[in-house]
Amino acid sequence: MKANWHRNTLIYQIDPSLFFDSNGDGRGDLKGIIRQLDYLQALGVGALWLMPLYRSPFRDAGYDVSDFMALDPRFGSEEDLRQLIVQAGERGMRVILELVVQHTSDQHPWFLRARRDKDSVYRDYYLWSDTPVDDGNQPIFPSVEDSIWQWDEQAGQYYRHLFYRHEPDLNLANPRVVEEIERVMVHWLELGIAGFRLDAASHLVEQAGGGNEEQGVWVLDRFYKCMTRINPEGVLLGEVDVDPERYSHYFGTGERLGLVLDFWVNNHLFLALARGEAEPLQRAIIRRPAPPDGANYAVWLRNHDELDLERLSEQEREEVMQAFAPEQDMRLYGRGIRRRLAPMLDGDVRRQALAQALLLSLPGTPIVRYGEEIGMGDDLTRPERLSVRTPMQWSDRANAGFSSAARLAAPVIDEGPFAYTRLNVEGQLKDAESLLSRARQLLLARAELNEVGDGKAQLLTVDHPAVFAIAHVCEASSVMLANLGKDTVTVRLREMDLEGFEEMLSDSPYPATTQSGLTLHGYGYRWFRRVDSKQ
Structure with missing residues (x-):
């Protein structure tokens, strides 16, 4: 196994x-993922990030956890998870689990005990108040929740919930709560997982610091x-999801987060795509601080939530x-924006490939x-973020080859240009x-x-605003260019001579590089590598 493997891997979110x-039964499961491991290996995937698998009422896609120590039966058994870890490992892939500890479900035993008895030790597992308190936080889902405080008749107090009202916030300043979470971590780590994706990490750090981020990073150390x-x-x-100057709190010197999901660059990547100009992305990369040794940023195009554009100015947004x-x-x-990448780019294969080439050229670990x-x-x-959560389209057979059931966990896309009959893995x-x-x-x-x-x-200067160019230099060196425009x-x-480099990949064949410059088709990309680079 390789130290700092996460700096050089491809993460696939499932x-x-x-x-x-x-x-x-109409729902995906762990054995289903095992069946598709060869497909994932053929994509070059190095790690699987699995969204929540824990017991849950599933009012929020499993992010409302009712038992952190147990898998929900719909996904299978712990033996199934163990088999996934083993068989993924045989193919050079690791498994990362979601760790959702900013809040629990209101059906979690901790909360049920907390609301029943004011003197219970579990009461202090959550955040309570006799009256709603303005602590500077606003609801994460403002069109759904109008307050972060919810009156609980049984408890006779308000409890805080940054997310949905059925997801009460944990009091992470309470050492007992952190000890409980550590027990959860140990349980799954002993099964063989490679780490965790910390949901709402910036919020849980603030909660651990009683509202102060810098005082709350102790929880990441733990x-x-x-x-x-x-x-x-x-x-x-x-x-x-914070301003880039605050990323250093979360990295520390590399003994906190090994990977920080970089919303700052993600927002500016989409601004660059919208303008067809590289400048917003260049500006974003320049502003973010360098990660400490052994750590890195994680970069992506779209995830399972809305495309949150809060890091942009109102005009840019x-x-x-x-x-x-x-x-x-x-x-x-x-x-x-509650759309997938492909419809945002009008289903244009060239633009989508360009976006993926652009992502993969960025300094960071791609997801x-x-x-x-x-x-x-x-x-x-479908409501809210469920619009981007539909079954994987494996084939043009019934239910997109996802399931043989009559009733599915979510409807497949069966109409329009993105219907599974037109767009699927097999085809x-x-x-x-x-x-x-x-x-x-x-x-x-x-x-x-x-x-x-x-x-x-090293960002490279070129004489056209649509072209993003970057070099990566180590024992080996590569140069990557992407044309964000249609022409x-x-x-x-200006800064680099490509003598001694050979083209390793491009969107289509190009003539040999000449003194007159490098040609890029509309939405084209070209990657070069120094010929004598060590492999």
Whole structure:
């Protein structure tokens, strides 16, 4: 096993309930993921990030946990999870579990005991008040919840909930609560997992500090020490939606989060795509601090939530909205877009491949959401964020090859340009020009470029605003260019001579590089690597 493996891997995000149903009950499961491991290996995937598997009422896709120590039966048994870890490991893949500890379900035994008895030790597991308190926080889902405080008749007090009212916030300043979480971590780490994705990490840190982020980072120190006692190479991947200057609190010197989900760069990547200009992305990369040794940023295009654009100015946010969510029904919570990447880019295979090439060229560990490699669409008839949570489209057979059941965990997309009959894994595997074929080529190539994770990134100056150019230098060196515009352009690199480099990948064949410059087709990309680079 390799230390700091998370700096140079491809993470594939799976919603277990929507990936593959092995037993015909209409819901995806762990055995279903095991069946598709060869497919994931062929994509160059190095780690699987599984969305919540714990017991839950499933009012919030499993993020409302009622028992952290048990798998929900719909997904299978602990033996199934153990088998997934073993069989993924045989293919060079690790497994990361979601750790949802900012809140619990209101059906969790801790909360049921807390509301029953004011003198119970569990009362202080949550945040209570006789009157709603303005602590500066606003509801995370403002169109659904109008307050972060909910009156509880049985308790005779208000409890705080930053998220849904059925998800009371844990009091993470209470050492007993942190000890409970450490027991949860130990349980799953001993099963063989490679780490956790910390949901709402910035909120849980603030809660641990009584509202003060800098005082709350002790909880990350604790989680890291707990994890590395059992798995010294384990990683904590944190959801940290804050200004980039605050990332350093979450990294520490590398003994807190090993990977920080970089919303700052994600927002500016979409601003760059909306404008067809590289400058917003360049600006974002320049502003974010360098991660400490052994740590890294995690970068992605779309995830399971809305595309939250809070890191942009109001004017920039509206610019992205106009480009990618012109209709009100495509927007959510007054800040984000509830669409998948493919419909945002009009289903254009070239633009989607360009976006993926751009992502894979960034300094950071890339995350691909299931179905992004085939350009899956969304279902805007579903409420809130459920629009981007539909079953994986494996084939043009019934239920997109996801399940043999009559009733599914979520409806498949069966109409329009993104219907499973038109767009699925099986069909795209047979087409050399499909998005899947292009994505596989990109992902497998990126898996060979250790300098992107381990090296020093250098933004390169080119003489066209649509072109993003970056070099990664370590023992090996690579140069990656992406044209965010629709027109063919020819550019020169000012800081770097490509003599001694060879082209390793491009969107289509190009003539040999000449003194006159590098040509890039509209939405084109080209990757070069120094010929004498060590592998």
